[in-house]
Amino acid sequence: MVVTLRDVARAAGVSPATASRALSAPDLVAPARREHVQQVARDLGYRPNRAARELITGRTGNLCLVVPDLENPFFAAVAKGVQARARALGFALLVADAEEDPRLESELVGHLGAQVDGVILCSPRMTDAELDRLGKDVLDDDVPLLLVNRLHSGLPSVVIDNADGIRQAVTHLYALGHRRIGYAGGPVGSWSDAQRRRGLEHASHGLRSIDVVDLGHFPPLFGGGVAAGDLVAASGVTAVLAHNDLLALGILSRLRARGVRVPEDVSVVGYDDIPAATLVSPALTTVTVPLARLGRAAVDLLIEAGSVPTATESALAAALTAAERTRHATPPITIGTTGAATAPPSVLIGVELVVRASTGVASAQSSEARG
Template sequence: MVNLRDVARLAGVSAATASRALAQPQMVSATRRADVERAAAALGYRHPNAAPEPGSWRSLGLVVPDMENPFFASIAKAVQRRARAAGLAVLVADTEDDALLEAEPIAQMRALVDGIILCSPRMPDAALAELVGGPEVLLVNRRSDHLRSVVIDNRDGVRQALAHLHALGHRHVAYAGGPRASWSDSERRGGLEPDYHGIGDLRTTPLGHFPPTFSGGVAAADLLIASGATAVLAHNDLVAFGLLERLRARGVDVPGELSVVGFDDVPAASFVNPALTTVAVPLDRLGRAAVDLLLDPDALVESVEPQGAETTTPSRLLPVSLVVRGSSGPARAVAPSATARA
């Protein structure tokens, strides 16, 4: 009976390298991987921990932080539509935005599905590294040196928002941030750096870390007013909605006294009053691209950078675009902190 040592001997590599090439192919060079795969094919050997061939896949797992968040709900719908078209069932788990709850559903899914999509995982990179091997795992809205990913251009989204506000005369913009463990929040904070956005006379003030929810925006609003900023960029649209509500309660006119810009362009963004200026994320494309790349690492997915930029594993970076609506306007000479009700 053919075993792994036979494959390694024929390929001219160690048994450990042969095992990685078959079960964790992204961890070895393309040349070494090809040598091992040819040897395995010649001997008719299949590694027991190798991911199933895409053509034999029957199901996918999808892990999201919060299905009540329309950002993740929209991605989940796109994943399910794409998977259904490929004849695959989708098992979905909601981790309630808690990194401590992520490991259990992932472990359960690895025994049940052929591949897993992790959407905005909060777990540290070391924990993601432990997912290498076995069923294929792909990240959405998170980069890692260990797993392939589909992400959006967070920093360019921030740059677009700041450029828009600067053109309206704003010189002090606050940022109502997201969770400390959020990779996208870290990326967006990077976009606030002058070395990135290049707007020399613009001051940016991060207000802190807040839950990525309506209540998070409500909590950030008083700090925003006290900051003296004339505009704010919210971590996401839900935070922006909370900001709008609390600013209204404090008697601050939007956009007359303070401009508000969101991030994501969820469906409700065009229905709130005033309609929200926001950075539009291609949510449907994110979900479709995740399924396509999970099934076929070489799938053609339009992106704005080469595969693998800034990481040692392939990734796709999807572009974002600013949608200007009614919540942003010309800067006022007097900051709202001087006029807001207590």
């Protein structure tokens, strides 16, 4: 029923060894014979058995992506980018949703890590200790692990320039006259939230008579923003920075419901620039992150840092996907690269503030209240 390499060899009148070489190491076979075998393979509709190949080469041709929540537009975009790049390189992608659960994260990495050539762990909620354990005990030594949105010694990573994004946002608000700014943070364990807080502190140090109010931690979802909205209203700030757009949208909605005008009374800034940011009114001022590029960079760095041989499919498959392979070939622009020769490389993804309608000049009333 199913065509095996033996069948091809028999039909082509060569040994299985030669057939194998003709398809996956073409230079080792005499040109005439090679082409003949390839033709026969095509005619018979031969498809190499991945399990058999994997068993002997140890490579699966699969990568794995673990995200906290597939439904979150931020992660959906990352997944889309990663998937596209992986496919362009000849890999299939296993996707897992960790449901914002640190324990589930390690479990998934453990399970899936055993059947892939590399793992991309996006915005892990787990602790550094657990992260350490992953690299050591859970994963095989030859399965590289790459982090997105998190730095950890010994692991390659792709991170967003959080500090710079926050800096741009704060500068923008400061220029509009805001002097008392709230920060609505993300989940407690979130590394990027910690980064942004640090960036916020650093940015505000350089500005005169600015006051930063920590509004606390919230789930990075619309619902979290609704809760945060009340704190915003109560805190007397004239502007608020949200950990991400979903949170910002929730704040926007709550403020509107309470009759607080945006941006007249309070300015709101998000982070990520998800599609929904332009759907609401006022449209959300936010920090835009090139998510597709981030996804590409993640795959490329994983392959490179882990020295994963890009799926050297059979000559057959290679020909099939050649066009495909170049379609997405735009190189990821790595804004910066840190790390010495020994340290694993990290790529820093630059971000950009995009000013829309949710930010405006600080209200006089609040300014007076302040003074």
